[in-house]
Every structure is written in structure tokens, then in C-alpha cells.
Amino acid sequence: MQTLQNLIAGTWQESADKTLHALIDPATEELVAHRPGGSAKDVDDAVRAAVDAQPKWAARTLAERIELLHRWADTVTEHALELAELECREMGKPVGLGRTFIEGAALGLRAAADQAHSYAFEQSIPGPGGSTTRIVRRPLGAAAVITPWNFPVPMVLGAIGPLLAAGNTVVVKPSERASLSVVRLCELLDPPPGLLNLVLGDARAGIPLAEHADVHLVHFTGSVTAGRAVGAAAGARLHRSVLELGGKDPVMIDADVDPVRTAAAVAFGAFVNSGQICTSMERIYVHRAVAEPFIEALVAQAAGHVLGDGRDERTTLGPLVDWRQRDLVHGHVVDAVARGATVRTGGTVPEGPGFFYPATVLTGVDESMAVLREETFGPLAPVVVVDSFEEGLDRAARSRFGLAATVYTENADHIAAAERLPVGVVWVNQWQGGGPERLYEPAGISGMGATGAHAAYDAATRPASIHIAEAG
Numbered sequence: 001m002q003t004l005q006n007l008i009a010g011t012w013q014e015s016a017d018k019t020l021h022a023l024i025d026p027a028t029e030e031l032v033a034h035r036p037g038g039s040a041k042d043v044d045d046a047v048r049a050a051v052d053a054q055p056k057w058a059a060r061t062l063a064e065r066i067e068l069l070h071r072w073a074d075t076v077t078e079h080a081l082e083l084a085e086l087e088c089r090e091m092g093k094p095v096g097l098g099r100t101f102i103e104g105a106a107l108g109l110r111a112a113a114d115q116a117h118s119y120a121f122e123q124s125i126p127g128p129g130g131s132t133t134r135i136v137r138r139p140l141g142a143a144a145v146i147t148p149w150n151f152p153v154p155m156v157l158g159a160i161g162p163l164l165a166a167g168n169t170v171v172v173k174p175s176e177r178a179s180l181s182v183v184r185l186c187e188l189l190d191p192p193p194g195l196l197n198l199v200l201g202d203a204r205a206g207i208p209l210a211e212h213a214d215v216h217l218v219h220f221t222g223s224v225t226a227g228r229a230v231g232a233a234a235g236a237r238l239h240r241s242v243l244e245l246g247g248k249d250p251v252m253i254d255a256d257v258d259p260v261r262t263a264a265a266v267a268f269g270a271f272v273n274s275g276q277i278c279t280s281m282e283r284i285y286v287h288r289a290v291a292e293p294f295i296e297a298l299v300a301q302a303a304g305h306v307l308g309d310g311r312d313e314r315t316t317l318g319p320l321v322d323w324r325q326r327d328l329v330h331g332h333v334v335d336a337v338a339r340g341a342t343v344r345t346g347g348t349v350p351e352g353p354g355f356f357y358p359a360t361v362l363t364g365v366d367e368s369m370a371v372l373r374e375e376t377f378g379p380l381a382p383v384v385v386v387d388s389f390e391e392g393l394d395r396a397a398r399s400r401f402g403l404a405a406t407v408y409t410e411n412a413d414h415i416a417a418a419e420r421l422p423v424g425v426v427w428v429n430q431w432q433g434g435g436p437e438r439l440y441e442p443a444g445i446s447g448m449g450a451t452g453a454h455a456a457y458d459a460a461t462r463p464a465s466i467h468i469a470e471a472g
Helices: 040-059 062-077 080-091 095-118 152-165 180-189 203-210 224-236 259-275 288-303 321-336 390-398 412-418 452-462
Strands: 004-008 012-013 022-026 031-036 122-126 132-139 142-146 171-172 196-198 217-222 240-245 248-252 282-285 343-344 360-363 382-386 405-406 425-428 462-468
Touching: 004 031, 031 080, 040 142, 040 171, 040 196, 040 343, 062 080, 062 095, 062 152, 062 180, 062 196, 080 095, 080 152, 080 180, 080 259, 095 122, 095 152, 095 452, 132 452, 142 203, 142 452, 152 171, 152 180, 152 217, 152 452, 171 412, 180 196, 203 217, 203 224, 217 224, 217 452, 224 240, 248 259, 248 390, 259 282, 259 288, 259 382, 282 390, 282 412, 288 343, 288 360, 288 382, 321 343, 321 360, 321 382, 390 412, 412 425, 452 462
Parallel strands: 142 171, 142 217, 171 196, 217 240, 248 282, 248 405, 282 382, 360 382, 405 425
Antiparallel strands: 004 012, 004 196, 022 031, 122 132, 132 462, 343 360
């Protein structure tokens, strides 16, 4: 049975923590591998390696740094199927779906690296009396990337591009629930010593990494609770953090849309990856004029999903990552039903091994229920019927979360109104629309720190000004 190791300064090493924890296949509940619990010593060693390697990496030309990231993107594309199979074994994502996301992440890595060509790492501004002010953006040094379990490989690739292209070095800590695919990713990339380091474990590695004196930026994606701890740890050092945390994303369906076609789009947004996406559609507000055909079509879409092992090509809905996540999802259903909601399809825990949960549609829900207030992160579609688009918009805005929102409408005034929602991203008639040009900062408890496009380079660099006046 494989025991996962850390990658530090270009060599694979056993953890200083000798306790081992099981990684379980969520479809079969079989043992997949062992991973360490995490150690502050591992973190110290990895950060020291990153710090030592950073000056040499920053001294490379921008073209050389970008070229390496392009080669990595090629490697990931070549091995996307293998990496997707590992993600399936550790967190349940269907292999075909995982491969699509990994190939997309490789394209994203390439695009993020290419954005460095147009980023103003240095600019000169003429001043009075023949003086000049140069603004130079320098790398921070060593950065930490702490990733979640729902997209193990894509989340790493999405974070490291601007950091490395800007001249930083990185220590990656993947989720303790899904480390296997990231270990293999690092094996395939085979980075120069110290450039990309990997430490495994839970909070016993995560907190020492976030609060380390020599880590000048922490890029964290995960839960609100963990994000608060990471942000506090980095802030205590007056170091930066970019936090993308939970979501409770709304979707609003206007009276003027095709209810059947829109239901298919919403079903995808609610159930893909078994609902384990930060921007999954978790609150659905539908105009009464189209509510009945929309709900019927949504129920049909949900009932058509095939639960199963993600290695089976017939599977459209894999398991949840573990029993804890399934208990949370089912708990939201039980709470909603106890408070008066109706289960239109799904809503029961299947018998047999694996942490499966069916695509579930709830109606008759309200804000007294956890399913409309707290992040579910599962294949649930709670539907609220509203009497006007304005009512749906108002209820959509009533949330502590502010990651993203989706609107389906043909009404220009309604689109303009939706643009004012207090969220980082608003999608109109296309969930997950946009590309590398997307720039946003989460609102509310969904996080902090702008990311995407050139904002990622702003976060990865520190500006300094050099003012030069004429002598004499």
C-alpha cells in the first residue's frame, strides 16, 4: 500500500510525523493510500527550500519562467486521464468529468502564464524637472498554496501560474482528504529543487504553513471556518492572504425564459461534481409564471442521473467525498422536511458501500431552513417560487455569502438590476461563463482578495517606486 511522501527541495521525503492516516475510495470504501498527519518540521523544511530557491528562480528571464509553465501545461494535458483516474479514486469525481476539468486547468495555466507578457512589472513615469519615477513590481518570495479536495489538480494549477511566473517559489499543501493526485502531479512536473514543494497533512501542516514567518502570501481555497484561521494566521505576520471560501450561490429564473431548457442548465449547475463546487447553484428562485414546468423539468433532470463509481462510463453522479459530507447533505434535507419542505425526487441515503447521495429537488423551502442559509456542497436543488423577478433578486441578496450568482432572463432592465448583486461574479444566461480575463473578489464571508487576470499578478508582487532626479 502506497504511503505518500513530501516533496522538499527536489527530493521525496518521509514526513517527520510518523502517524499514518487512511485515504479511502468514496465509491467502494476501500483503502487507497496512507498519508501523514502533518508536521511543522515538514513545513519548515519546505519553506526553507522555497526561500533558498527563490532568488535563482527570480533571476531567470520572464520568458524562461513562462516557458517552464508551458511545458508543465503540456505535461498535464498529456497525463490528464491518469490524473483524473486518481481524483476519482480519492474523491469520487467521474473520470470523464475530471479529465475535462484537468485539461481546462492546463489551458488556464498556460493562459495565466501568458498574461505575464502584458503585465507591467516595470514602468517609467516622467516627472517635473527632468525627473523620472520607476515603478517596479517585485516577487514576494515564498508563497503558500493550500487547496481543497473537490478539484485537487485544477486548484493547484489555478493558483501557481501567476505566482511562479512573477518569480515566487511555492509550497503546496493539498487537502488531507485528497492528496494522491497532487502527489502524482508533482511527480510528473518534476520541478527544479525548491521551486515547487509539497507538504502533506491536515491542520497540523496547514496552520504552521499559514503562519510561517517566511511565507509572504497564502493562497487558500476552502471552508469559511478554515479560511478565517488561515487569514488570521497570515495577518498576525502582516502577510497577505487570498481567500476563496464558501458559497451559497443563488440562481434567478425570470418569466420570459424557456423553462425546460433553463431547467437543464440549472440541473447541471446544481448537480455537476455531485454539487461539490463553491459556485454550485444552491438557491433557486423561479418566477411563478414558469415555476410549474420548470420544476417538472428539473425533477426529470435530477431523476435521470445515474449514481455510481466514477470509473464506470455510465455514471453521471459520483459519490460525495466521505461520510462526513454525506451526513451534512442529508442533514440539510432532513432539516428542511421537518420544517415543511417537500422532496420531489431523491432525498434518501442509498444502501450499500460508498458515500453516494442522489440528485435531490426540494420545494416549499424558506429561510428558516439550513438548506437556504448554509453551504450544502452536495447535489441538492432547493426551489423557491417568487411572484416577481424583483422578489427573487431581493431574496438572492439576503445571504452572508457573496461568491457568485446566475440569472436567466431576456429583460435588459433585469440584467442591469442583477449586476448590482453583492457578489464577486454575476453570470447572465451562462453559468461559469467567461475565461482568463475574469477578475473578481468574493464578498461577505465568501473570502477576500481580488484574483484572476492581472489581479493575480498584483497579489503575487510588491510595488516599489524609485525616483531619480537630475544631478546638480
